[in-house]
Amino acid sequence: EPEVTQTPSHQVTQMGQEVILRCVPISNHLYFYWYRQILGQKVEFLVSFYNNEISEKSEIFDDQFSVERPDGSNFTLKIRSTKLEDSAMYFCASKIQAGGETQYFGPGTRLLVL
Amino acid sequence: AQTVTQSQPEMSVQEAETVTLSCTYDTSESNYYLFWYKQPPSRQMILVIRQEAYKQQNATENRFSVNFQKAAKSFSLKISDSQLGDTAMYFCAFMSLSGGYQKVTFGTGTKLQVIP
Numbered sequence: 028e029p030e031v032t033q034t035p036s037h038q039v040t041q042m043g044q045e046v047i048l049r050c051v052p053i054s055n056h057l058y059f060y061w062y063r064q065i066l067g068q069k070v071e072f073l074v075s076f077y078n079n080e081i082s083e084k085s086e087i088f089d090d091q092f093s094v095e096r097p098d099g100s101n102f103t104l105k106i107r108s109t110k111l112e113d114s115a116m117y118f119c120a121s122k123i124q125a126g127g128e129t130q131y132f133g134p135g136t137r138l139l140v141l
Numbered sequence: 142a143q144t145v146t147q148s149q150p151e152m153s154v155q156e157a158e159t160v161t162l163s164c165t166y167d168t169s170e171s172n173y174y175l176f177w178y179k180q181p182p183s184r185q186m187i188l189v190i191r192q193e194a195y196k197q198q199n200a201t202e203n204r205f206s207v208n209f210q211k212a213a214k215s216f217s218l219k220i221s222d223s224q225l226g227d228t229a230m231y232f233c234a235f236m237s238l239s240g241g242y243q244k245v246t247f248g249t250g251t252k253l254q255v256i257p
Contacts (some may be wrong), residue, residue, distance in 0.1 A: 060244065070186070072230065083244060090233040116184055120245075129176070130236070130245055132186035 031133035050119030164233030
């Protein structure tokens with residue numbers, strides 16, 4: 028069964044460094060998402076992406092964050108200058124179309140900023 | 142804006158018994174989906190069950206079933222014949238069907254412990 032994959036599974040970085048989190052959505056999916064879960068808290072929406080542009084973003088998704096789909100398969104989340112509070116689990120999700128389709132989540136990348 | 146509330150931070154159940162996890166939500170919309178996701182210690186998000194708001198029949202998926210009360214905005218998850226592998230965090234989630242992009246809004250989660 029197709030699944031969303033994410034790399035790396037764990038990332039440790041120093042405050043102020045740039046990180047890129049990678050996701051490979053399910054191949055025929057058209058809508059892509061990033062969510063964040065700070066340890067012990069609920070999962071929060073960051074951004075949605077469709078047709079090579081951001082369709083919606085939350086207040087968390089400030090200028091330090093960016094997303095892109097550099098080729099036909101990868102979907103990346105970049106944090107330009109990491110802060111301690113960026114430490115979290117980052118989930119990528121994708122779905123096939125608009126309408127009531129389920130979003131399928133990847134296994135997550137655990138980011139630790141020191 | 143939609144909100145999802147899970148009032149039970151933690152629950153426990155004996156193996157083979159039945160447990161019900163509660164969820165309420167608030168929305169002014171009529172077309173939406175509701176989900177229960179499971180997050181085991183590995184922290185991967187796994188879809189357990191989905192309910193379309195326009196369907197009156199409660200969704201079932203093997204040992205998992207929901208009690209969807211649209212008027213009351215309630216969406217509880219029942220796990221029958223609980224197994225040790227059911228130990229996980231369970232998140233109730235809401236997705237509006239208005240607009241094209243449909244982000245998912247999550248509740249705060251219920252930590253379920255299945256006791257042998």
